[in-house]
Amino acid sequence: MYRIGELAEKLSVSTDTLRYYEKHKLLAATSRADNGYRLYNEEALRVMQFIIRAKGVGFSLNEINGLLSIKIDKASHSCADVKSFTEQKLTQVNDKIAELQCFKGSLELLVAACCGGEEEATHCSILSALENVDAINK
Amino acid sequence: MYRIGELAEKLSVSTDTLRYYEKHKLLAATSRADNGYRLYNEEALRVMQFIIRAKGVGFSLNEINGLLSIKIDKASHSCADVKSFTEQKLTQVNDKIAELQCFKGSLELLVAACCGGEEEATHCSILSALENVDAINK
DNA sequence: TTTGACCTTGGAGTATACTCCAAGCTTTAT
DNA sequence: ATAAAGCTTGGAGTATACTCCAAGGTCAAA
Ligand SMILES: [Zn+2]
Ligand SMILES: [Zn+2]
Ligand SMILES: [Zn+2]
Ligand SMILES: [Zn+2]
Numbered sequence: 001m002y003r004i005g006e007l008a009e010k011l012s013v014s015t016d017t018l019r020y021y022e023k024h025k026l027l028a029a030t031s032r033a034d035n036g037y038r039l040y041n042e043e044a045l046r047v048m049q050f051i052i053r054a055k056g057v058g059f060s061l062n063e064i065n066g067l068l069s070i071k072i073d074k075a076s077h078s079c080a081d082v083k084s085f086t087e088q089k090l091t092q093v094n095d096k097i098a099e100l101q102c103f104k105g106s107l108e109l110l111v112a113a114c115c116g117g118e119e120e121a122t123h124c125s126i127l128s129a130l131e132n133v134d135a136i137n138k
Numbered sequence: 139m140y141r142i143g144e145l146a147e148k149l150s151v152s153t154d155t156l157r158y159y160e161k162h163k164l165l166a167a168t169s170r171a172d173n174g175y176r177l178y179n180e181e182a183l184r185v186m187q188f189i190i191r192a193k194g195v196g197f198s199l200n201e202i203n204g205l206l207s208i209k210i211d212k213a214s215h216s217c218a219d220v221k222s223f224t225e226q227k228l229t230q231v232n233d234k235i236a237e238l239q240c241f242k243g244s245l246e247l248l249v250a251a252c253c254g255g256e257e258e259a260t261h262c263s264i265l266s267a268l269e270n271v272d273a274i275n276k
Numbered sequence: 277t278t279t280g281a282c283c284t285t286g287g288a289g290t291a292t293a294c295t296c297c298a299a300g301c302t303t304t305a306t
Numbered sequence: 307a308t309a310a311a312g313c314t315t316g317g318a319g320t321a322t323a324c325t326c327c328a329a330g331g332t333c334a335a336a
Contacts (some may be wrong), residue, residue, distance in 0.1 A: 001171050002311075003313095004312090004313075005312060005313080014314085015293080015296085015312090016294070016295055017293085017294065017295090018222075018294075019314095019315095020293070020294060022297085024293090031239045031250070033313095035302055035303085035310085035313075035314090036300080036301085036314060036315095037302085037313055038313085038314090042156075046269070048332080049269075050268050052271055053267075053268045054268050055226060055242040057241055057245055057248065057268075058238070058241030058242075058244070058245065060291095060292070060293090061292075061293070061294095062291090062292085064219075067265075069215065070259060070265070071265055071268075071269070074258060074259040074260045074262070074265065075258050075260060077258070077259040078255065078256045078257060078258065078259055078260055079252050079253050079254050079255045079256070079261075079264075080254050080255060080256050082252060082257065082259050082265060083249060083252040083253075083254040083264065084254075084260050086245060086248050086252070087249055088265055089245055090145040090242065090245040090246065090249060090295090091181070093238050093241050093242050093245060094242065096142070097235060097238045097239065097242065098233050098236055100196070100234055100235045101235065101271060101327080103195055103196030103231050104228065104231050104232065104235065106194070106195040106215065107195055107196065107224060107227055107231060108198070108228065109222050110195065111224050111225055111228060114217050114220060114221040114224070115217050115221075115334075116215045116217050116218050117216065117217045117218060117220075118217070118218055118219040119216060120212060120213050120215070120216065120219060121208060121212040121213075121215040121217055121219065121220050122212045122217055123216045123217075124220050125209045126217075126220045126224055127205075127208070127209055127212065127220060129191075130188050130191045130192050130195075130205070130209075131184065131187075131188055135193060141282080142283075143281090143282065143283080144284090151280090152324085153283085154324070154325055154326075155323085155324065155325090157284095158324060159283095159323085160324070162323090171283095173283075173284090173331080173332055173333085174283075174284060174285095174331085175282085175283055175284080175335090176283085176284090176331085198320075198321095198322070198323090199323070199324095200321090200322085244322080270282080
């Protein structure tokens with residue numbers, strides 16, 4: 001059994017994070033020592049690794065909560081459930097990327113239009129573009 | 139002069155948003171009517187359009203605050219200032235896109251690996267991948 | 277005059293994921 | 307014995323951008 005600090009160290013997360021996850025029903029300590037200290041077993045370690053990996057592919061803690069309920073009772077869920085869950089996330093990510101690509105395109109236009117010199121910004125094309133409706137697409 | 143509701147309507151934002159921007163020093167009402175109502179002039183309208191456009195290219199309200207201070211006193215700033223500000227934002231956006239592309243790639247692998255059938259999720263490759271360190275890169 | 281639409285304020289709530297703090301107990305080492 | 311390190315709790319703070327609410331004043335029309 002690991003104490004909270006040991007598990008945190010092993011996973012490179014903070015003890016605060018572990019307590020935060022417990023408070024938010026993602027992962028409870030396996031048990032408590034006589035002195036009240038949290039104790040975690042190997043399974044808890046694996047669950048934390050699951051959470052960390054799920055975060056690594058973009059799932060939010062809330063979504064991970066959903067994944068964990070499925071993981072806990074796999075027999076009550078189908079591959080279709082898991083796959084559509086993941087596809088939804090992918091769609092979300094794609095939407096966000098599209099939005100950022102749009103920002104990127106506009107910002108590149110702005111950067112390209114500005115001389116970047118040390119003179120006064122009174123003639124700056126970036127500011128003009130943001131001031132005038134049309135300037136940005138010119 | 140526009141009352142808050144008129145300006146909000148014209149710009150397709152909520153009156154709450156306008157009050158929020160005032161509270162956060164982005165745009166104060168031009169003046170107040172005798173009854174205490176906020177009044178906005180054409181310049182305020184243009185400033186709001188500036189804010190909206192700046193949001194449209196990805197700037198946060200905090201960053202827009204910075205842009206507005208430059209806009210208000212262009213003579214004290216250079217094109218270099220504005221350009222580097224914009225370039226920083228672009229870098230930030232690019233970083234975020236890269237992170238999301240990474241999520242996207244992983245999610246696509248996961249989706250591709252899962253059969254998506256109606257059987258029990260006990261054999262689901264998505265869950266296995268999140269459970270095992272190595273499975274995700276296989 | 278009364279109704280409805282519009283305005284005011286301060287403050288709380290939402291979502292996300294922690295991070296930090298105070299006050300205090302436990303354990304280990306010196 | 308005492309200090310340092312580690313643990314406990316509840317709760318506040320951070321960043322972002324609103325959104326909603328209550329309680330109440332204002333204004334124009336019927
Ligand atoms: Zn220039
Ligand atoms: Zn410029
Ligand atoms: Zn399957
Ligand atoms: Zn599957």
